[in-house]
Amino acid sequence: MENKKFYITTPIYYVNAKPHIGHAYTTIAADVLARFYRQQLGKENVFFLTGTDEHGAKIQKKAEEAGKSPQEFVDEISSEFKKLWAKDKLNIEYDNFIRTTDGTHIKAVQRVLQTLKDKGAIYKGEYEGLYCVGCEQFKNEDDLVNGKCPDHGTAPDLMKEESYMLKMTEIQAELLEKIEKEEFKVTPEKYKNKIVSFLKNQTLHDVSISRKNVSWGIPLPFDESHTTYVWVDAFLNYLTGLGWDGDENNLPEMWPVDINLIGKDILRVHATIWPAILIHLGIKLPKIIFTHGHILSDGKKMSKTLGNTISIDEMLEKFGTDGTRYLLLSAGPFGEDIDVTMERMVEKYNADLANGLGNLISRVIKLAEGYEFENKNEYDPLIWNKGFIEAFWMDKALERISDHLIRKSNKYITDNKPWELKKTDEAKFKEVMQKLISDLYLVSELFIPFMPETSEKIKKALETKKLDEVLFQRIK
RNA sequence: AGCGGGAUGGAGCAAUGGCAGCUCGUCUGGCUCAUAACCAGAAGGUUGUAGGUUCGAAUCCUACUCCCGCAACCA
Numbered sequence: 171m172e173n174k175k176f177y178i179t180t181p182i183y184y185v186n187a188k189p190h191i192g193h194a195y196t197t198i199a200a201d202v203l204a205r206f207y208r209q210q211l212g213k214e215n216v217f218f219l220t221g222t223d224e225h226g227a228k229i230q231k232k233a234e235e236a237g238k239s240p241q242e243f244v245d246e247i248s249s250e251f252k253k254l255w256a257k258d259k260l261n262i263e264y265d266n267f268i269r270t271t272d273g274t275h276i277k278a279v280q281r282v283l284q285t286l287k288d289k290g291a292i293y294k295g296e297y298e299g300l301y302c303v304g305c306e307q308f309k310n311e312d313d314l315v316n317g318k319c320p321d322h323g324t325a326p327d328l329m330k331e332e333s334y335m336l337k338m339t340e341i342q343a344e345l346l347e348k349i350e351k352e353e354f355k356v357t358p359e360k361y362k363n364k365i366v367s368f369l370k371n372q373t374l375h376d377v378s379i380s381r382k383n384v385s386w387g388i389p390l391p392f393d394e395s396h397t398t399y400v401w402v403d404a405f406l407n408y409l410t411g412l413g414w415d416g417d418e419n420n421l422p423e424m425w426p427v428d429i430n431l432i433g434k435d436i437l438r439v440h441a442t443i444w445p446a447i448l449i450h451l452g453i454k455l456p457k458i459i460f461t462h463g464h465i466l467s468d469g470k471k472m473s474k475t476l477g478n479t480i481s482i483d484e485m486l487e488k489f490g491t492d493g494t495r496y497l498l499l500s501a502g503p504f505g506e507d508i509d510v511t512m513e514r515m516v517e518k519y520n521a522d523l524a525n526g527l528g529n530l531i532s533r534v535i536k537l538a539e540g541y542e543f544e545n546k547n548e549y550d551p552l553i554w555n556k557g558f559i560e561a562f563w564m565d566k567a568l569e570r571i572s573d574h575l576i577r578k579s580n581k582y583i584t585d586n587k588p589w590e591l592k593k594t595d596e597a598k599f600k601e602v603m604q605k606l607i608s609d610l611y612l613v614s615e616l617f618i619p620f621m622p623e624t625s626e627k628i629k630k631a632l633e634t635k636k637l638d639e640v641l642f643q644r645i646k
Numbered sequence: 647a648g649c650g651g652g653a654u655g656g657a658g659c660a661a662u663g664g665c666a667g668c669u670c671g672u673c674u675g676g677c678u679c680a681u682a683a684c685c686a687g688a689a690g691g692u693u694g695u696a697g698g699u700u701c702g703a704a705u706c707c708u709a710c711u712c713c714c715g716c717a718a719c720c721a
């Protein structure tokens with residue numbers, strides 16, 4: 171059955187640091203999907219949500235270090251994300267940008283927590299964790315260096331603290347069933363397998379959903395001495411981002427989520443705590459959790475220590491908005507880890523965009539100058555990419571446009587020599603050019619979701635037979 | 647230790663039982679409409695190692711080597 175609406179989300183990004191290439195990758199992919207479905211279903215039937223996650227101990231600490239209030243700090247970083255998504259940067263066309271510090275979000279979260287408490291899904295228990303006395307905070311294994319707090323050089327103590335807990339064990343069987351039956355589809359397959367084996371092999375323990383000594387968070391409505399643990403706060407954005415007020419009997423029309431797009435680092439929580447909350451509330455689960463891989467650089471995780479990071483600003487500067495969008499999406503199969511290096515991206519940029527697409531447009535426009543041609547393309551652009559995009563094969567979709575249209579057109583020009591025909595056989599010349607122009611109209615339409623600006627520029631050039639600027643100047 | 651992913655011509659990838667293909671790079675030739683771009687042809691691989699199954703293996707099985715990641719409240 172055909173979906174009549176399409177609701178897609180990115181994770182909301184934690185504002186402990188400025189946006190990086192990974193955030194950009196997820197968001198570009200979501201944007202391409204959203205733009206594609208807007209073409210298919212109409213703008214009003216698509217909702218694309220992104221935003222920022224702004225509470226928690228880590229933020230509180232970072233703000234302190236920066237000598238700012240938490241609110242100032244999160245305002246600043248959140249706006250960095252917004253700027254990066256703007257038209258002059260990555261050109262992300264979201265329908266809403268939610269912030270977990272929005273008043274409406276906070277109210278809705280509190281309402282949900284109260285409901286969960288009333289339903290008996292939340293109880294008072296104890297959270298056990300590694301506590302650093304110097305930081306007055308619980309630490310995660312990942313925060314530690316050689317088992318010691320990096321700030322204080324001391325090993326944290328195993329400590330217990332009063333905390334409210336969300337019942338996980340009792341929903342485990344139901345969750346597993348929903349995942350196995352793909353009522354709650356975790357995809358690609360390998361990630362589903364991961365989660366299924368995880369859920370089969372151990373009993374989920376109840377999770378702590380509050381913190382006692384973190385002030386930068388949403389206070390529990392039934393115990394103001396606790397703030398809400400960030401994950402619980404964050405997950406609910408997928409609902410509050412639609413304007414939901416926290417009443418489970420009054421869900422937004424766009425619900426459920428069609429695609430929760432996430433990176434593999436946050437798969438486990440998204441496939442356990444998030445659905446657990448919804449099951450407790452009696453709300454339908456998202457249809458699909460799509461997990462994509464990470465961006466590696468030279469086969470390794472990007473890290474400052476290794477010095478192999480590639481900044482998104484650097485990419486934008488070098489490749490422009492559409493170049494960056496193209497390169498990230500075509501770097502490898504969506505879902506797998508993709509490996510990028512600046513060197514290879516420059517190569518691909520030159521090969522596909524400058525020498526391929528850009529040069530093709532130049533030569534066709536020059537040849538067509540002074541003549542009139544229409545768009546006589548016979549293919550339906552909405553069908554052309556459909557199968558691929560529905561399968562999330564954005565890289566394959568791009569590859570096929572390159573192969574079937576761009577390379578073929580270049581060959582067609584060489585084979586038919588329109589510059590000669592122009593002098594010797596005008597009828598044939600017009601026929602050849604008409605075919606080229608029509609194919610390029612198709613190219614411009616197919617690129618709409620991927621490279622909206624470029625698509626526009628191509629269309630304009632085809633209509634006016636003039637190219638105002640060189641598309642994708644070759645990088646030396 | 648365990649779990650997951652991977653190893654294919656110089657580089658990056660494709661091919662899940664049937665002649666090992668694509669892009670980039672290299673070499674040679676062609677073209678001159680175009681962004682020193684475009685087109686054609688060529689060279690280059692005993693598919694990580696060792697065994698096994700099969701008429702047939704990159705693909706299935708076993709063992710091993712190496713690389714990467716994960717190892718629940720890290721957003």
